[in-house]
Amino acid sequence: MKSFDYLPAQKLEEAVARGEPRTSRFIAGGTLLVDLMRLDVERPDLVVDLNGVLSSDIAWNEAGLTLGALARNTDVAYDDTVRREFPVLSEAILAGASPQIRNLATTGGNLLQRTRCAYFRDAAVPACNKRKPGSGCAALEGYTRMHAILGVSERCIAAHPSDMAVALLALDAAVHTRRATGERQIPLGDLHTLPGTTPELETVLEPGEVITRVVVPRSPRGRRSTYLKVRDRASFAFALSSAAVALELEQGTIRSARVALGGVGVKPWRAAATEAALVGRPATSETYRAAAKLATSGAKTTPDNAFKVPLTERVVARALERAGALA
Ligand SMILES: Cc1cc2nc3c(=O)[nH]c(=O)nc-3n(C[C@H](O)[C@H](O)[C@H](O)COP(=O)(O)OP(=O)(O)OC[C@H]3O[C@@H](n4cnc5c(N)ncnc54)[C@H](O)[C@@H]3O)c2cc1C
Numbered sequence: 001m002k003s004f005d006y007l008p009a010q011k012l013e014e015a016v017a018r019g020e021p022r023t024s025r026f027i028a029g030g031t032l033l034v035d036l037m038r039l040d041v042e043r044p045d046l047v048v049d050l051n052g053v054l055s056s057d058i059a060w061n062e063a064g065l066t067l068g069a070l071a072r073n074t075d076v077a078y079d080d081t082v083r084r085e086f087p088v089l090s091e092a093i094l095a096g097a098s099p100q101i102r103n104l105a106t107t108g109g110n111l112l113q114r115t116r117c118a119y120f121r122d123a124a125v126p127a128c129n130k131r132k133p134g135s136g137c138a139a140l141e142g143y144t145r146m147h148a149i150l151g152v153s154e155r156c157i158a159a160h161p162s163d164m165a166v167a168l169l170a171l172d173a174a175v176h177t178r179r180a181t182g183e184r185q186i187p188l189g190d191l192h193t194l195p196g197t198t199p200e201l202e203t204v205l206e207p208g209e210v211i212t213r214v215v216v217p218r219s220p221r222g223r224r225s226t227y228l229k230v231r232d233r234a235s236f237a238f239a240l241s242s243a244a245v246a247l248e249l250e251q252g253t254i255r256s257a258r259v260a261l262g263g264v265g266v267k268p269w270r271a272a273a274t275e276a277a278l279v280g281r282p283a284t285s286e287t288y289r290a291a292a293k294l295a296t297s298g299a300k301t302t303p304d305n306a307f308k309v310p311l312t313e314r315v316v317a318r319a320l321e322r323a324g325a326l327a
């Protein structure tokens with residue numbers, strides 16, 4: 001690992017100012033950053049520790065749920081209000097990583113975790129446009145079973161790995177940030193960017209911009225929500241395909257719906273066509289199956305990952321069945 005300076009920030013303004021150069025990195029739980037520094041994929045000159053300047057509070061009020069950026073994944077997953085009002089969020093977090101990692105991992109860090117593409121994580125592989133812009137993409141000629149089928153570009157097909165982000169997308173959450181010019185609010189669906197010709201840019205955050213909290217609004221769909229994740233092992237594995245689903249029903253008819261996908265998109269993916277096909281329809285298996293068929297509209301597959309299309313249809317249909325059956 002390359003040597004670096006360490007700054008435990010005392011004030012948020014200090015963190016923003018010192019995090020601004022492209023050679024700085026913020027650290028929260030460290031479960032991702034330290035991993036990538038050990039692999040020589042991340043080589044910052046300065047690591048700015050956010051633990052002294054951000055909140056870890058989990059609060060529920062008229063607006064909904066506010067998660068401090070430092071709220072640990074374990075604390076969010078087992079919070080009584082989260083489990084009651086937004087079961088999808090608790091289930092998504094508990095479907096990821098391990099208890100030890102979740103104890104350290106934070107809300108902000110989880111949303112900003114980087115892809116698990118094996119070629120990206122191996123600094124000895126020369127071709128990776130995300131790691132070294134313009135160098136090519138080893139995955140396109142390589143093994144792509146875990147890679148994305150939605151939102152891919154000719155430069156990068158890496159999947160976004162976060163489970164929590166998929167649940168937060170289905171809950172219409174927004175990320176609140178602080179940057180040099182002030183504060184702003186970013187809908188979760190706008191936080192991550194498509195790879196296009198610049199896969200090295202993964203979010204709309206500016207250098208030095210800190211996530212301070214995440215707000216999940218109260219929702220008529222919150223309690224009837226669930227997360228279903230299919231993976232190679234029953235635990236401690238990233239998603240091959242997952243779905244976060246939230247439904248509002250009225251006398252057996254679907255009034256509104258949110259469906260977000262994980263493991264298949266270059267970013268947490270909203271299945272808009274599926275949502276549209278659900279609204280106004282009876283809450284039946286037939287409706288769920290028909291709507292699920294639209295979930296991967298526009299998919300671009302490789303021979304290794306084409307199985308994700310039918311798999312995702314089944315995952316979405318089953319998640320909808322599960323949400324529809326909730327009391
Ligand atoms: C073995 C293993 C298995 C895992 N399995 C899963 C899984 O199945 N599903 C899943 O979703 N995740 C999984 N994870 C990933 C895990 O969820 C992330 O490592 C964790 O959530 C990152 O949070 P952190 O606080 O430790 O982030 P850090 O490592 O501290 O930071 C991550 C990134 O976010 C930036 N950052 C952190 N906080 C802020 C902030 N407030 N503002 C701006 N930038 C910030 C950092 O600069 C860094 O780039 C796994 C991890 C490991 C090691």
Ligand code: SF4
Nearest residue numbers: 117128129137156157
């Ligand atoms: S898919 Fe993206 S992250 Fe993976 S090797 Fe290609 S450019 Fe790099």
